[in-house]
Amino acid sequence: MSSESSKKRKPKVIRSDGAPAEGKRNRSDTEQAIEIEERRIQSCVHFMTLKKLNRLAHIRLKKGRDQTHEAKQKVDAYHLQLQNLLYEVMHLQKEITKCLEFKSKHEEIDLVSLEEFYKEAPPDISKAEVTMGDPHQQTLARLDWELEQRKRLAEKYRECLSNKEKILKEIEVKKEYLSSLQPRLNSIMQASLPVQEYLFMPFDQAHKQYETARHLPPPLYVLFVQATAYGQACDKTLSVAIEGSVDEAKALFKPPEDSQDDESDSDAEEEQTTKRRRPTLGVQLDDKRKEMLKRHPLSVMLDLKCKDDSVLHLTFFYLMNLNIMTVKAKVTTATELITPISAGDLLSPDSVLSCLYPGDHGKKTPNPANQYQFDKVGILTLSDYVLELGHPYLWVQKLGGLHFPKEQPQQTVIADHSLSASHMETTMKLLKTRVQSRLALHKQFASLEHGIVPVTSDCQYLFPAKVVSRLVKWVTVAHEDYMELHFTKDIVDAGLAGDTNLYYMALIERGTAKLQAAVVLNPGYSSIPPIFQLCLNWKGEKTNSNDDNIRAMESEVNVCYKELCGPWPSHQLLTNQLQRLCVLLDVYLETESHDDSVEGPKEFPQEKMCLRLFRGPSRMKPFKYNHPQGFFSHR
Amino acid sequence: MEQASSSLSLQAEVFQALQRLHMTIFSQSVSPCGKFLAAGNNYGQIAIFSLSAALSSEAKEESKKPVVTFQAHDGPVYSMVSTDRHLLSAGDGEVKAWLWAEMLKKGCKELWCRQPPYRTSLEVPEINALLLVPKENSLILAGGDCQLHTMDLETGTFTRVLRGHTDYIHCLALRERSPEVLSGGEDGAVRLWDLRTAKEVQTIEVYKHEECSRPHNGRWIGCLATDSDWMVCGGGPALTLWHLRSSTPTTVFPMRAPQKHVTFYQDLILSAGQGRCVNQWQLSGELKAQVPGSSPGLLSLSLNQQPAAPECKVLTAAGNSCRVDVFTNLGYRAFSLSF
Numbered sequence: 001m002s003s004e005s006s007k008k009r010k011p012k013v014i015r016s017d018g019a020p021a022e023g024k025r026n027r028s029d030t031e032q033a034i035e036i037e038e039r040r041i042q043s044c045v046h047f048m049t050l051k052k053l054n055r056l057a058h059i060r061l062k063k064g065r066d067q068t069h070e071a072k073q074k075v076d077a078y079h080l081q082l083q084n085l086l087y088e089v090m091h092l093q094k095e096i097t098k099c100l101e102f103k104s105k106h107e108e109i110d111l112v113s114l115e116e117f118y119k120e121a122p123p124d125i126s127k128a129e130v131t132m133g134d135p136h137q138q139t140l141a142r143l144d145w146e147l148e149q150r151k152r153l154a155e156k157y158r159e160c161l162s163n164k165e166k167i168l169k170e171i172e173v174k175k176e177y178l179s180s181l182q183p184r185l186n187s188i189m190q191a192s193l194p195v196q197e198y199l200f201m202p203f204d205q206a207h208k209q210y211e212t213a214r215h216l217p218p219p220l221y222v223l224f225v226q227a228t229a230y231g232q233a234c235d236k237t238l239s240v241a242i243e244g245s246v247d248e249a250k251a252l253f254k255p256p257e258d259s260q261d262d263e264s265d266s267d268a269e270e271e272q273t274t275k276r277r278r279p280t281l282g283v284q285l286d287d288k289r290k291e292m293l294k295r296h297p298l299s300v301m302l303d304l305k306c307k308d309d310s311v312l313h314l315t316f317f318y319l320m321n322l323n324i325m326t327v328k329a330k331v332t333t334a335t336e337l338i339t340p341i342s343a344g345d346l347l348s349p350d351s352v353l354s355c356l357y358p359g360d361h362g363k364k365t366p367n368p369a370n371q372y373q374f375d376k377v378g379i380l381t382l383s384d385y386v387l388e389l390g391h392p393y394l395w396v397q398k399l400g401g402l403h404f405p406k407e408q409p410q411q412t413v414i415a416d417h418s419l420s421a422s423h424m425e426t427t428m429k430l431l432k433t434r435v436q437s438r439l440a441l442h443k444q445f446a447s448l449e450h451g452i453v454p455v456t457s458d459c460q461y462l463f464p465a466k467v468v469s470r471l472v473k474w475v476t477v478a479h480e481d482y483m484e485l486h487f488t489k490d491i492v493d494a495g496l497a498g499d500t501n502l503y504y505m506a507l508i509e510r511g512t513a514k515l516q517a518a519v520v521l522n523p524g525y526s527s528i529p530p531i532f533q534l535c536l537n538w539k540g541e542k543t544n545s546n547d548d549n550i551r552a553m554e555s556e557v558n559v560c561y562k563e564l565c566g567p568w569p570s571h572q573l574l575t576n577q578l579q580r581l582c583v584l585l586d587v588y589l590e591t592e593s594h595d596d597s598v599e600g601p602k603e604f605p606q607e608k609m610c611l612r613l614f615r616g617p618s619r620m621k622p623f624k625y626n627h628p629q630g631f632f633s634h635r
Numbered sequence: 636m637e638q639a640s641s642s643l644s645l646q647a648e649v650f651q652a653l654q655r656l657h658m659t660i661f662s663q664s665v666s667p668c669g670k671f672l673a674a675g676n677n678y679g680q681i682a683i684f685s686l687s688a689a690l691s692s693e694a695k696e697e698s699k700k701p702v703v704t705f706q707a708h709d710g711p712v713y714s715m716v717s718t719d720r721h722l723l724s725a726g727d728g729e730v731k732a733w734l735w736a737e738m739l740k741k742g743c744k745e746l747w748c749r750q751p752p753y754r755t756s757l758e759v760p761e762i763n764a765l766l767l768v769p770k771e772n773s774l775i776l777a778g779g780d781c782q783l784h785t786m787d788l789e790t791g792t793f794t795r796v797l798r799g800h801t802d803y804i805h806c807l808a809l810r811e812r813s814p815e816v817l818s819g820g821e822d823g824a825v826r827l828w829d830l831r832t833a834k835e836v837q838t839i840e841v842y843k844h845e846e847c848s849r850p851h852n853g854r855w856i857g858c859l860a861t862d863s864d865w866m867v868c869g870g871g872p873a874l875t876l877w878h879l880r881s882s883t884p885t886t887v888f889p890m891r892a893p894q895k896h897v898t899f900y901q902d903l904i905l906s907a908g909q910g911r912c913v914n915q916w917q918l919s920g921e922l923k924a925q926v927p928g929s930s931p932g933l934l935s936l937s938l939n940q941q942p943a944a945p946e947c948k949v950l951t952a953a954g955n956s957c958r959v960d961v962f963t964n965l966g967y968r969a970f971s972l973s974f
Contacts, residue, residue: 358645430642494652524642528649544955545931546909548659551955555657559650593853611758614821615779616713617661617805617895617934619855633758635710 121145215249218415219400226420237305248297288377309334312435325400326390342476343445355523362391398423440571448474469582473507487535487543513538526570529561548618553584660953663937664715669944675712686947716765728759751784766807777804808859819856847875858897869894886920907933930956
């Protein structure tokens with residue numbers, strides 16, 4: 001190839017040589033031709049050597065390359081092998097680690113401890129001799145045992161489940177049975193209502209009452225609970241009931257959103273009304289007052305039955321804004337009472353409970369905080385409203401557990417059960433005595449108005465058999481009129497004639513003598529005696545200021561009243577006092593010393609047996625009657 | 636609970652108020668030291684008032700209340716008199732003696748209690764008047780049984796009984812010079828008794844004299860006072876000044892209301908009875924002054940003339956009320972002590 005290339009080249013050269021050779025022709029042509037031939041042969045030899053060298057170089061190169069190539073191939077093969085092996089190693093390692101990490105599920109099982117296992121497992125499983133030495137066998141044995149146990153437990157579990165199913169079914173059956181019982185019981189209860197009433201055991205009623213009681217405001221609730229408890233425990237004649245509308249009571253406690261709606265409604269309404277005529281200030285104030293004095297819709301009614309079948313009906317109300325309780329009273333009797341004229345005030349709802357406890361007149365609100373509320377709406381005093389609202393007596397507040405201490409003003413007064421309980425018994429007893437004494441007085445007044453002083457047979461011993469002076473008049477007198485009488489100044493000055501008392505005038509006559517007796521009846525009759533002041537019109541006007549004997553007569557009925565009380569509960573006191581006055585007038589008139597200067601016989605011959613007519617520096621007449629001897633003596 | 640007791644206490648309050656309204660103070664007596672006044676009322680209680688405290692310049696309301704009050708008798712205390720150490724009080728038939736020094740302490744008991752021998756046992760007669768006879772150291776009692784009894788204060792025995800009245804005796808007075816006792820009674824007679832002979836010496840039947848008799852009031856002699864030759868008596872008949880020796884009425888005092896107590900004081904005659912006032916009379920029969928008191932009728936006057944307490948020289952009047960009026964100056968009522 002190199003020779004070919006050199007040949008190719010040569011022709012070129014020759015050609016080019018051929019041309020210039022012409023220039024130097026003859027002598028030197030032959031020497032130059034010979035030198036050119038020599039140089040040509042030399043250059044051809046050189047070219048040949050070059051080619052040879054080139055060839056050799058190429059062959060060496062190729063050889064070298066081949067060798068390298070082979071070696072390289074070998075190396076590559078080794079390399080590849082190495083890689084494979086490494087790869088396999090890695091793979092195997094991974095496998096190994098995987099295997100090593102392999103947690104067989106059996107390791108997750110908490111097997112029983114070895115000691116236990118050997119203790120509990122039966123020998124054919126535990127195979128102690130084999131397993132002791134061989135941990136693998138041991139584990140297998142343990143797993144075996146575990147399996148055994150689990151199978152057994154699984155069995156038990158299934159049994160229990162089935163039991164449970166059975167029992168559940170039984171329960172279902174029984175539940176159905178019971179639920180079918182409920183309507184039957186209800187029907188029995190309905191049917192038993194008439195029987196309950198017949199036997200006086202109103203359980204149903206009581207239950208309903210307790211339901212309603214939940215809506216009562218706290219003081220009424222306290223009253224209700226305490227009164228029911230007292231009635232059940234101590235006093236069968238007391239019955240408690242709740243009256244009023246439960247729905248209204250529930251309506252009082254609506255949630256706030258509703259009230260906001262109401263407000264927005266009322267705002268709308270208000271806007272409307274302002275577009276019309278504005279309501280007058282007076283009407284607004286009136287509404288505010290009505291709002292302030294609003295009563296809770298529910299009220300508690302207590303009925304106290306007395307021995308003679310008369311009943312005192314007490315209705316207790318709660319004024320929500322003022323936080324006080326009031327009471328309205330009514331007395332009904334078994335037979336209708338014909339009210340004598342003078343007995344008008346005795347049983348009137350306004351005054352029958354006045355001063356049940358001394359000083360408790362029920363005209364003022366017991367809650368001192370109310371005064372500020374009243375000032376805001378222009379109410380002067382609660383007494384203007386007591387007729388419709390009821391009286392806020394102090395004992396009513398106590399029964400509702402409300403205590404308004406005067407010394408320490410409290411922020412809010414809450415109803416207290418213990419306060420109510422401590423006052424319940426005394427108050428009930430006082431109420432009963434009050435009603436009974438008023439009814440007794442009522443009857444007595446009817447008789448007194450007809451001029452008969454009704455003296456019961458067990459009090460007859462206090463008086464002689466023959467009493468000539470007679471009661472001719474018995475009327476009520478107004479408080480102001482009593483204060484105006486000239487012979488009552490002492491009582492008025494002593495502060496015994498307040499406006500809570502009842503005043504009467506009795507007129508006793510014998511012949512020309514007229515004895516006027518002004519009577520102060522304290523609401524606390526009969527523990528507080530009636531007080532008499534006398535004025536005798538006979539041969540001049542004699543009162544306690546100018547006649548010691550009139551004073552003595554007053555003393556006989558006022559100071560010595562304890563003898564006249566009669567059997568407890570001393571309802572006979574007033575009538576005994578009046579009878580005694582008649583007897584005293586008899587004695588006075590009959591023992592009056594005869595005036596020798598005046599002609600004629602004594603108007604009243606002495607019929608009473610007296611030991612002595614006069615005694616002591618005041619020359620007292622013998623006013624004391626001695627039973628059973630029947631003579632009169634001095635104290 | 637407290638309200639039950641408050642109704643009981645209201646009962647007690649009302650009863651107390653009624654008692655006070657119907658109280659009558661029958662008798663008074665000044666202590667020997669002159670600083671205290673004892674008053675006896677119709678309930679048998681005796682109250683001791685401290686005159687010196689009530690008259691002092693820092694007197695408060697409590698000074699006008701009794702220092703001590705105790706139940707002395709079962710019946711009214713009609714008459715009291717003081718010796719130099721004792722207070723003698725008499726009421727329903729018995730005389731009790733109390734030591735003045737002891738009485739101011741609470742819970743004091745009587746020294747002794749004596750009852751004169753009565754004829755009847757049906758009713759115990761009251762003792763309306765007590766009179767001390769210092770010369771004989773004896774006490775004369777008179778009252779419901781129409782007799783005068785003399786009791787020796789040393790021995791306590793009843794020495795004499797003077798009979799003569801036909802009706803019970805209201806009052807006694809002592810005529811110092813010749814020891815004679817005057818007694819006035821319901822029978823309308825004033826009798827003079829000689830203590831030595833124990834006999835009635837003189838009898839004046841007041842009602843038989845026209846100048847002074849007032850039949851519409853009765854004939855009883857309610858009060859007596861004597862100034863040796865003169866005697867003033869009153870009651871049913873008009874208040875009259877008598878000359879004892881001649882038994883003639885010299886002056887009739889124009890007082891319509893019956894008088895229950897009369898006494899000579901300096902040159903005046905003080906009397907009190909039905910009606911509010913303490914009347915001051917000149918011996919000539921003129922009314923010098925009428926000083927109203929606080930009670931509607933007066934039953935006793937007491938002049939504190941004890942020399943030991945000149946600052947307590949007052950006239951006290953008591954009667955148909957629970958108050959004792961104190962007159963520091965005879966012209967007006969200064970204040971009233973009250974039970």
